Amino acid sequence: MESTENTPSSHPDEQVARLVQSGDAEAFGVLMKRYEPKIFRYSRKFLKSSEDCQDMVQETFVKAYRNIQSFDTTRKFSSWLYRIAHNECINFLKKKRVESVPLFDLDVLMPHAAVVEQKNELEQQEIKELMDRSLDSIDLKYREPLVLYYLEGFDYKEIADILRIPIATVGVRLKRAKVALKQQYPKNNKLST
Amino acid sequence: MSIQENVLDKIKSGQLQMHSKWYFVVQGALIIGFAFLLFVVSAFLVSFIFFILHTSDISLLPRFGKNGIIVLFFIFPWVLVLVALIITGITGYLLKRFEFVYHKPLLYLPVALIFLVTFVGFMVQISSFHDNFRPYSLNHRLPFFASFYQMFRSPERGALSVGKIVSRNATGYSVRFRGGIAGSVVVDKTTRFPEGTSFVPGQMIIVLGLRQGNTVKADEIRLAPTRLPVPFEERIIK
Numbered sequence: 001m002e003s004t005e006n007t008p009s010s011h012p013d014e015q016v017a018r019l020v021q022s023g024d025a026e027a028f029g030v031l032m033k034r035y036e037p038k039i040f041r042y043s044r045k046f047l048k049s050s051e052d053c054q055d056m057v058q059e060t061f062v063k064a065y066r067n068i069q070s071f072d073t074t075r076k077f078s079s080w081l082y083r084i085a086h087n088e089c090i091n092f093l094k095k096k097r098v099e100s101v102p103l104f105d106l107d108v109l110m111p112h113a114a115v116v117e118q119k120n121e122l123e124q125q126e127i128k129e130l131m132d133r134s135l136d137s138i139d140l141k142y143r144e145p146l147v148l149y150y151l152e153g154f155d156y157k158e159i160a161d162i163l164r165i166p167i168a169t170v171g172v173r174l175k176r177a178k179v180a181l182k183q184q185y186p187k188n189n190k191l192s193t
Numbered sequence: 194m195s196i197q198e199n200v201l202d203k204i205k206s207g208q209l210q211m212h213s214k215w216y217f218v219v220q221g222a223l224i225i226g227f228a229f230l231l232f233v234v235s236a237f238l239v240s241f242i243f244f245i246l247h248t249s250d251i252s253l254l255p256r257f258g259k260n261g262i263i264v265l266f267f268i269f270p271w272v273l274v275l276v277a278l279i280i281t282g283i284t285g286y287l288l289k290r291f292e293f294v295y296h297k298p299l300l301y302l303p304v305a306l307i308f309l310v311t312f313v314g315f316m317v318q319i320s321s322f323h324d325n326f327r328p329y330s331l332n333h334r335l336p337f338f339a340s341f342y343q344m345f346r347s348p349e350r351g352a353l354s355v356g357k358i359v360s361r362n363a364t365g366y367s368v369r370f371r372g373g374i375a376g377s378v379v380v381d382k383t384t385r386f387p388e389g390t391s392f393v394p395g396q397m398i399i400v401l402g403l404r405q406g407n408t409v410k411a412d413e414i415r416l417a418p419t420r421l422p423v424p425f426e427e428r429i430i431k
Contacts, residue, residue, distance in 0.1 A: 061196065066210070067217075070212075070217040168298070
């Protein structure tokens with residue numbers, strides 16, 4: 001029992017990251033094991049080919065290891081890792097030019113009233129179903145918060161940290177993303193916006 | 194080979210190495226230091242703009258109404274304003290990575306920076322910094338600063354003249370311009386006298402019009418206010 005508690009695989013991410021920072025390369029394997037499928041799933045929402053996704057995932061972990069000393073272990077590791085993954089996704093999309101990556105967005109410029117989505121089990125399920133069917137047709141800037149909120153389970157502040165946008169903008173984008181999803185499937189009137 | 198194995202192999206073989214903690218400490222310090230330096234440069238430029246407005250006759254131009262404001266627009270040191278804005282923009286770009294910045298709407302950053310730069314610039318101006326530093330940098334030929342102060346002298350030269358009437362003559366007035374230079378103001382039918390033409394020797398006048406050498410072709414003449422800006426060439430450093 002004691003030995004299980006002392007293995008990195010039983011530690012929280014931040015503690016494992018601290019081990020990596022102190023030179024335990026094997027501990028990085030634990031973090032990879034935990035996050036490789038998640039980052040791959042995340043990349044699938046933005047990149048078309050499986051090969052690109054694998055490259056992107058590998059590049060994310062390479063950068064994460066190289067920059068692990070910049071990670072503040074008092075903060076959440078997943079947000080830090082997804083920030084790297086987000087940057088890699090953007091780099092891939094820019095390189096492949098398959099999708100336009102906006103350089104500037106008015107949503108980030110102007111202040112917004114805070115919009116907080118109420119988590120509702122039924123609605124969440126519906127959105128996830130809609131996302132499965134029509135996520136590709138949603139703008140990148142709306143797709144990312146949708147994926148991070150509904151699929152990856154991040155809260156507003158964490159999404160704001162990952163995308164480096166104001167917290168209120170996360171709410172605005174989620175709200176607009178839901179409207180866009182709804183427009184893709186006008187027959188589905190169950191969504192509350 | 195899986196991604197995990199691939200990455201771990203690279204780590205074990207030394208192909209992939211992490212940056213040291215110091216790398217990030219130095220990087221962060223450089224970014225903050227550079228942003229601070231840029232902020233200081235912007236504040237210096239803005240303070241110099243205030244200094245020009247305070248010490249040159251440019252501030253008299255609005256007294257000429259629309260025509261004066263048009264001239265003011267064309268001779269205003271916009272280059273300094275533009276450079277200060279660009280530097281402030283770079284400062285903002287460097288600060289964008291920090292949580293206290295990106296968690297707020299982006300608009301707040303330039304507004305806050307412009308306000309801060311203007312406020313600090315104004316405080317520097319009223320602290321007589323330029324009164325002391327300008328002659329010091331010129332006397333000691335300080336790199337950059339000496340040529341900077343040389344380059345931006347009274348910008349109204351050639352557009353606005355201030356002088357004391359010595360006498361009337363056939364073409365207008367003989368005057369003694371600032372700095373004790375003797376010259377003349379040429380008056381013709383197009384010259385405007387909104388305050389009348391009854392100027393007498395000994396009175397200080399301000400003349401809007403093209404100055405070539407020591408002669409001004411007057412477009413408009415007005416009485417000078419009792420308190421004139423003291424040009425920086427004539428300012429006494431206490």
